[in-house]
Amino acid sequence: MARGSPTTEPTTACWRVGILFSATGVTAAVETSQLGGTLLAIDEINAAGGVLGRRVEAVITDPASDPRAYRRLAEQLLVEEGVRLLFGGYMSSTRKAMLPVVEAHGGLLFYPTLYEGFEYSRHCVYTGAAPNQNSIQLATYLLRHYGNRFFLIGSDYVYPYESNRIMSDFVVQSRGRVVGEVYVPLGAPDSAFGEVMERVREAEPDVIFSTVVGADTARLYAAHHAAGFDSRRLPIASLTTSEAEVSLMARGIAAGHITAAPFFETLGTPAARRFVAAFKRRNGMHMPVTAAAEAAYFQMHLAAAALARAGTDAPGDLLAQLGGCTFEAPQGRVRMEASNHHTWLRPRIARLDADGRFKVVWDAGASVKPDPYCVVQNLDDWPADGRQFALS
Incomplete structure (x- = not known):
C-alpha cells in the first residue's frame, strides 16, 4: 500500500x-x-x-x-x-x-x-x-438507426451477463431479435475473437452489442476489422468501450463504433x-x-x-x-x-471518428434520475430527444 x-x-x-x-x-x-x-x-x-x-x-x-x-x-x-x-x-x-x-x-x-x-x-x-441512464438510450438509438437484429458478446463474469439480459429485454420489447450471444474469458487470445466474428458472420446481425471489458476490447475491435466488417453497416455498440480501451487500438480500428456514457473527453x-x-x-x-x-x-x-x-x-x-x-x-x-x-447523470451517445475520438451524436439535454431496477423500461415510452425522463 x-x-x-x-x-x-x-x-x-x-x-x-x-x-x-x-x-x-x-x-x-x-x-x-x-x-x-x-x-x-x-x-x-x-x-x-x-x-x-x-x-x-x-x-x-x-x-x-x-x-x-x-x-x-x-x-x-x-x-x-x-x-x-x-x-x-x-x-x-x-x-x-x-x-x-x-x-x-x-x-x-x-x-x-x-x-x-x-x-x-x-x-x-x-x-x-445505471441501466436507465445508458442501456435504454443506446438500445433506442441503435434500433432506430441500424436495425433490430442484435448479436451480444461479453466477457465471462457477472456484469456482461446481466447487462446483456437487460439489453435483450429492451430489444425484444421493440419486436427485435437477439440472433447470437457469446462470452469469452478475461484475457482470451486473439483467436477467440476471430472465432466470434465467424459466428457473427453466420448470424447476420444489424448491431453487435459488446460488454467485453479492459484490454480484451482492443482484440474484439481488431477482430471485427480483420473480418472485413464495415462499422457503418455493422457497428460495435458498447457501454464499456471508453477512451482508455480505444488508446490500446491501432489507428482507424475504432472508427464508426458507438458508446453511451455521461462523459467523453471531447465534450x-x-x-x-x-x-x-x-x-x-x-x-x-x-x-x-x-x-x-x-x-x-x-x-x-x-x-x-x-x-x-x-x-x-x-x-x-x-x-x-x-x-x-x-x-x-x-x-x-x-x-x-x-x-x-x-x-x-446526463446520458449521451457518441461515435468514434477516424482519429479514435468520440463525437457526441445524441444528448439527453439534462440529468436523468437513477432507476437501478428499471421500473420504467419500455422503449416505446422513450422519446426521440430523450427528454421525457430527463429532469433538470
Missing part, C-alpha cells in the same frame, strides 16, 4: 480514505484513469484548504484486477488501516467481492463505474450509470475542458480521460462536501448529508438520489 499521492503529504490530522484501483491486470488502463481522477479531486480539495481544515490523505492499493485481491485489500484498509471510506472498483465482480467486507465492518464504498443495476446497499454509493463545455486540461496536467498528456475517471473525480468532491456537512467520516452520518449534495461535474450538474444511493 502506498500512502498519499505525489502531491498529498500525510499528516496526523487528516481524513484518510482507501483507494482501490488496479495499476495492473486486464482493466488497468481504465482503472488508472479512475485513479487519476480521484487524485486530481484530492489535490483540488487539499489546495482549497482540505475539509474543515484537515487534508485528505489517500491510502492507495493495486488490486491487480483480481476480485479476491479487492476483498482482501478492502478488509485490510478497514480493519488494519482504520479507514472508513473506500473509493474504487471497476468490474462488478470486484464490487461484489468488496461489499460483504464493507458491510461487515461498517464502512462505505464509493463505486464510480457503470454497472448492471438491480442492487442496493446502505454501504455503497453508486456514481456510475466542449467549459467545465469539461477545464477538467480534461487539469487531468492531463496532473496525470500526463497521454492519459485518456474516461467517463469512469470523471465519476471517480466528482464522487470524491461529493464525499468531501458531505464530510464537511457531517463533520465526521462515520458512514451513517456521511450518508445522511450526502443525499442533499450536488456538484458541478464536467458532464454537468450531478446529485445524489437519497432514496437509492445512485446519482443523477
